Amino acid sequence: MTTPFPDHDAEPTRMQVRIRYSHLGVLAALSPAYFGMVMATGIVSLAANQLAMTTLAHGLFWLNIVLYGVLWVLTVVRAIRYPRLFFGDMFDHLQGWGFFTSVAASGILGTQFVVLARNDAVAWVLWVTAVVLWIGLTYIIFTALFIKTHKPALKRGINGGWLLAVVAAQSIAALSVLLADHLGHPYKLEMNFFALSMWLWGGMLYIWMVSLIFYRDTFFRFAPDDLVPPYWINMGAMAISSLVGALLIINAPGAPYLASLLPFIKGFTIFYWATGTWWIPLLVVLELWRHVYKHFPVQYDALYWGAVFPLGMYAASTYQMDVAMGFGFMAIVGRIFLYMALVAWVTTFLAWLVKLWRWLCVRSVGQQQK
Template sequence: MNERVTSWWSGLPPAAGSAVMATGILSVGLHTSGHEVLSVVALCLAGALWVLLAVHFAALAVRDRGQWEARADTPSALTAVAATTVLGARLALLGWTVVATVLLVLAAAVWPLLLVAVLRHLGRRVPGAAFLVCVATQGLVVLAAVLAPHIGDWLARAGLVLFALGLLLYADALNRFDFRQVLTGAGDHWISGGAMAFSALAAAELLDSGVWVGDQRAVLRTTTLVLLGIGLASYVVLMAAEAVRPRLGYDVRRWATVFPLGMTAAATLSAADSADVAWLDTLGRVLLWIAVAAWLLTAYGLARSVRAGRERGNPGAPAVPEL
């Protein structure tokens, strides 16, 4: 690598994984809404970003173990798990069951190690990144539920246990969350609502797995709609806060805004189908294009940030602190 590429490579923060999450969930939403070409384009981009980050953090573990361990203690490290499960879920929808299964095994192996490390170092009055403890867990549930029809009912049942754990982790993160972040956060405060939308998507995928019957389906359907309602209410509150206190300019944490926007859209579209609520489909499509617009704006901001960094002769310096 030349000096500039090496500098940029070494400066990648763990929070960059939220860009994979954002792009991957848009691919899922575009697939669900019937925009397959755009969905595949987004999938290819998410896959390329995932490979780049996976190689980077594997290399960091070999080259600088101390720095790798320090990063593993931060909530943003859990984007590795969430990004892997989102990518796996989209590949499963594409019919790539074996690859998706490998990604599930990989995410499941890394998840407990990172989760324990993060929880041990999680304090009080934390930013929205703390909700990644829930997001990473529910990501495993989503991928397990999608793969259950191909692998076995036991996978969905195991997913249900993780689903309950994910809700408990959400409650713990909410108890620690600094609510001032709603007005002052740089972007990751959106995960507070996105995690609930992701939980709704997990419930919808469990409902759609075909494992549950009778009252079990009724309970899951109600749970899906309740969680989605909370997620949508959070969406409105967070959007209103952005209007009251605009936070313009690029920040790497804005990828953690795009992901919840896309996640809310994907959860709404999924709930429309699995819970059989037709009007949610229309709402989901509107929310999806809002998320696409946010992705484009954030990608533009990233491009300008990288260009400005190169002009300063320091392309690898992160624009802001990590999540």
């Protein structure tokens, strides 16, 4: 499979990618990470439901169903009309990780169907979709990146977006735990074991990837345009990992081997949450450095959904961990971050609507001139 760019060490930046694709139209330039919109909307909906904002939670749930369906239609059409660009993105170090948003979006929407709609049938369909996508994308993308003859230097080829592969695995683990709670034995036991395995695999993958990301950011030049919004996934990947840990703790009474592992699960759940918490002040300082000190312009990009999602996930995971551990003092933290996530979601959604409106206006003018 050929790629739209020469396969050499100096791969193009995201801006160059967007410019290269723009002359073919919006569909050709559609980011594979656009399912991040579904991820962000879904987790804000679930966090709102935890804090008894049921009307908001259900409103975002129905919106998410529409967004998920539209994005799949656009993705399939893009793959058919522009296969070279589509698969070129999949095998690209800077773009390939975006495809994992489709896995996470399926898992999170499935979780919404379980929690908000009490509809396990649709949730199972989304679970199968997520698992099939995860298997295919994980082994196709990573195999392609392993065997590529020419690869970018580390400083150009990796960023926080790679951790979406971790989020994808953990979203499946979270949905698996919830579905397991509605199963009888022996399937309940097996589903919980699958969820535990995905949880541990995602944690190990995080350790591998974040080590490279930390090394890259510490020992190579870090420019404002290097701080892409998905760097917030550094925190978000740990937040969803702590959420799954909390769900496993709650499920322990129905799975004896989980009960025997409770000290281990509780320890790693707090470890994941603490690691995610550590990232927050650093990411805030880096954003201030980028936009205030370096005057980097703020304009809508699909990748900003990758910054909204971690805020919502941190809110949901903190609240769920507080319940699972019986702490009783962390719920306020979850509420604060939910409000922050809501502000971020509304801002990003309005920016997307403005961009969509401008595109429609330009297209309308172009058709009139013809």
